[in-house]
Amino acid sequence: MQSEQILLLGVNHKTTPVEIREKMALSGGYDQYLAALNKVEHVQEHYLLSTCNRVELLVVADTGADVRDLLIRFLFGDEVPLEKADEYLYILEGREAVHHLFTVAGSLDSMVVGESQILGQLKEAYRHAAEQHSTGALLNKMLHKSFTVAKRVRTETGIGSSAVSISYAAVQLAKKIFGDLRQKKVLLIGAGEMAELAAEHLVGNGVKTVSVANRTLARAMRLAERFEGGAISMEELPEHLEETDIIISSTGAEGLIIHKKDVQAVMRKRRNRPLFLIDIAVPRDLDPELNDLDNVYLYDIDDLSSVVEINREGRGREAIKAERIVDEETLKFEHYIETLEVKPTIVELRKRIREIAEGEMTKSRHRLGELTGEQEDALDAMLHAITAKILHHPMEYLKSSRCTGHKKIKERVNTVCEIFGLPEGRAKKQDDETDE
Template structure:
């Protein structure tokens, strides 16, 4: 069993403005391991959807969550925090776009069935590639993986022959030596009319002969190249994160202001109701003893009483809403409620 102390070490708690700020940072992906990755926002929306279905979120939480979604959108719109690839698989896709422009209708071959190659293939499928071909030492594994992408499987012996028909090759095998050499790729290029061929070697040790890169219209990137792209992009995202943090701080202050006004609203309503009730009671009592007033005069008297009521309320209202260095808002609310006896109904209108 897990002890309370063990659980306590895995959780944290924020209150008031710190809680608002933390939620906005999470939604804007500034609190993620990979800054700028949008996946966490989807998880947050899913959690909120679940809470809404179970009717466990009230007025404040609803507004807070909706505001966190708009803060995330503002960060994405006003900064470039999500513009650059910061994962190996996504970096491979970005490089492919630079070579081909549009990845639609391009054909992809996966050599091996490594997790990173699979992730890269998922990103490429998301960009609209026409087909995914999977080559693996074990044909059964190739068939299983190809079904995930509605593609087809081939054996490693068919590898060189298939180079004529694909545009992007992602290699991630556990082979101890090279599986494709320059001499394997060179003869294929005339057969494909020297259309560009993009190789991504994310195997360690390398699967592909570095000399392949010497061939015209052939582009080879290995894991070190991709890591360099990722590190450069991470640095760029860190710069954008400074702008994003400013937006989060701005929105935190705005929402905190709204929340503080929400806290004083019940007291303002109670105070206004009490004063209005006293004024109306006294007005009715006075008018009941004076029969000679015309309708116009009665109207003027009612307006005067309303003006007196507003002037009486002005300073207490300002006291509740203003920022005081020495007295926090909850203390101010308590002071006003005690001063005007708002929590004892019998005394409110006497």
């Protein structure tokens, strides 16, 4: 019988405000916290995940051991009273814990459904746990299966192929225009939050340089420093249009900053290299007539929002397929756990039948006289065949797909142990009497 319980305790962006989550972040890195968990009584295996949106603790603990308060205190420390922690915390056990882990790995529980970053975070957390020998046979199997789930979701659905945020939509449109974004130059006009986020995404996709123009030069310098770029004044904009590939504008100006005639003049010098402009400002910074120019691509906030909304609907349909994959893999893993419960009984049963058969053969052996090697092999093959035939139905009985749920498995294991007189049967009977 399985002697462990799987528990998952955690908080995320849906259940817990950021001011609480940031207190739970692993400021000292994974290793010291994993080492501390080694000292928690009754915890056999453990794994810890910490991101900006979630902190989750996955453990295998002794069955019947009440470790929840210890683990809650470990997660929250002295920052949150135990009675208050219930407001933020989710605690999942067994199948629900497995399903949640697979849902997280498939990016179905992320703030942006379908984002790819979470898989890397899961693998990084697992690397630390493995190095600390915190995980064992069960969690190793479970975590590797979660990586398989993520791969299936990525390859069998289109959940990660559509932009669902303004900044991410901007990057996807830039890729359609330029293909490879490496070596491209970005110019930020203004210092709006969405423009800054779009620049982060572009840098993450390999753009070469980021320049920042702002009416307050000090602000431009601070932002440019973040991207290891340079700051320019608003008066220098015209001369930078010639070398820039992507412009993102989000100022609070009352009128247009870049007019059609400004770009028209530099397109000849650019030899008609594509120019991609994103106008996130309200009111608009960039002249709508820019779209009339060849090789000039202008998108405003409404254009990007339309892309996001269309993609969000498509991603919702793909999420349904992904959820089905998660459900399938959860059922498979649940069956795997169930086989662990019957495995000791199967091993003991094989051993008992083999001992009986070999014992009876030993008693009768002297009557057969001297045997050739070929006859010895034939007898051994017959012994193996008889043993296999006797074992066939009891093993099918234990492994039956109708045998689901801990209680039913326990009943069948006890029945087989009673019939064949296995020692574990008596132990389980005592457990049952204790339970009652």
